[in-house]
Amino acid sequence: xxxxxxxxxxxxxxxxxxxxxxxxxxxxxxxxxxxxxxxxxxxxxxxxxxxxxxxxxxxxxxxxxxxxxxxxxxxxxxxxxxxxxxxxxxxxxxxxxxxxxxxxxxxxxxxxxxxxxxxxxxxxxxxxxxxxxxxxxxxxxxxxxxxxxxxxxxxxxxxxxxxxxxxxxxxxxxxxxxxxxxxxxxxxxxxxxxxxxxxxxxxxxxxxxxxxxxxxxxxxxxxxxxxxxxxxxxxxxxxxxxxxxxxxxxxxxxxxxxxxxxxxxxxxxxxxxxxxxxxxxxxxxxxxxxxxxxxxxxxxxxxxxxxxxxxxxxxxxxxxxxxxxxxxxxxxxxxxxxxxxxxxxxxxxxxxxxxxxxxxxxxxxxxxxxxxxxxxxxxxxxxxxxxxxxxxxxxxxxxxxxxxxxxxxxxxx
Numbered sequence: 090x091x092x093x094x095x096x097x098x099x100x101x102x103x104x105x106x107x108x109x110x111x112x113x114x115x116x117x118x119x120x121x122x123x124x125x126x127x128x129x130x131x132x133x134x135x136x137x138x139x140x141x142x143x144x145x146x147x148x149x150x151x152x153x154x155x156x157x158x159x160x161x162x163x164x165x166x167x168x169x170x171x172x173x174x175x176x177x178x179x180x181x182x183x184x185x186x187x188x189x190x191x192x193x194x195x196x197x198x199x200x201x202x203x204x205x206x207x208x209x210x211x212x213x214x215x216x217x218x219x220x221x222x223x224x225x226x227x228x229x230x231x232x233x234x235x236x237x238x239x240x241x242x243x244x245x246x247x248x249x250x251x252x253x254x255x256x257x258x259x260x261x262x263x264x265x266x267x268x269x270x271x272x273x274x275x276x277x278x279x280x281x282x283x284x285x286x287x288x289x290x291x292x293x294x295x296x297x298x299x300x301x302x303x304x305x306x307x308x309x310x311x312x313x314x315x316x317x318x319x320x321x322x323x324x325x326x327x328x329x330x331x332x333x334x335x336x337x338x339x340x341x342x343x344x345x346x347x348x349x350x351x352x353x354x355x356x357x358x359x360x361x362x363x364x365x366x367x368x369x370x371x372x373x374x375x376x377x378x379x380x381x382x383x384x385x386x387x388x389x390x391x392x393x394x395x396x397x398x399x400x401x402x403x404x405x406x407x408x409x410x411x412x413x414x415x416x417x418x419x420x421x422x423x424x425x426x427x428x429x430x431x432x433x434x435x436x437x438x439x440x441x442x443x444x445x446x447x448x449x450x451x452x453x454x455x456x457x458x459x460x461x462x463x464x465x466x467x468x469x470x471x472x473x474x475x476x477x478x479x480x481x482x483x484x485x486x487x488x489x490x491x492x493x494x495x496x497x498x499x500x501x502x
Contacts, residue, residue, distance in 0.1 A: 134150070168290075224475070232466065244487045292469060304410070307372070309406050
């Protein structure tokens, strides 16, 4: 259906633009360079024939594909983000195209001996014979989520060029700063005006997700008392030892490296300390809301227990909720998931329905009144030098978008 080379060219034009976000910035977008791609997308949307193309002061790009059917159809939307993670450099991305992949090791960078191998990344085996786009081993690729943008843009262009395919009004939005958890913070749901939407931000072909973690951040502060070590007996209180007691009192096997599926965890992401003060930063994750609340309570109870062992308040905790499981908001409108599943099946994609072990803009948007499941964009090994995307997966994601538009229009005839 979609021209393979056209998708390749479009995707590469996006990933060559550095759009790395910055969690330390308080601006939106968090980096000025995100405007480079945002402005390019505005121009491209106009060129392919979309209407009501806008970009606001925070670089949120929105556009409309008007309905081409006479009957009433709910307005649906598609959303992707154009920033890339601050975890790994996105400067001077130099994609490599591997045609007719032979199933063997791919040399990403000969000089630095960086190999993308199916012996380690087993998912590669399912793409034998396909066209892969990889990094050159020195940067990330940016398929998260420039693959999603490519697919939405290509699908809208296809619908404009093929008016015989029925569809209702479709709204699209490209957002900044998703990778630092702020992609939905300044998203104007009322302006967007859709009844529901889909983020094109999943990984391997077939993924369809409407569950994600409940998430919170915890900061534990431990206070000690610094005394000359030669005269410290019964006087010194070493905050690092108290922090160690806290760490060791949490369930050791309930950490990211020991959990999968719907299993939650405590993740110690940062330690910074000396005798006088130690600060621990945690993230708390669980799909089950009851278990999530129990995890937060466990940490608070542990702080109280440790405090009771000392004559003074030596430890405190501050817990802030970050986002919640969108299943709560999607289950009452499960027909939107059913439509996505049917769209995949009709374009010969086997749906893989599973919970997200992470967060998504769709979660925040769902709690803002825009139910928003997540659909695959096709990439693998996000946020690093081993990232790659099969072109055929991007083609199929594009077909899913087109089919979703058609099925929604036909459902409401």
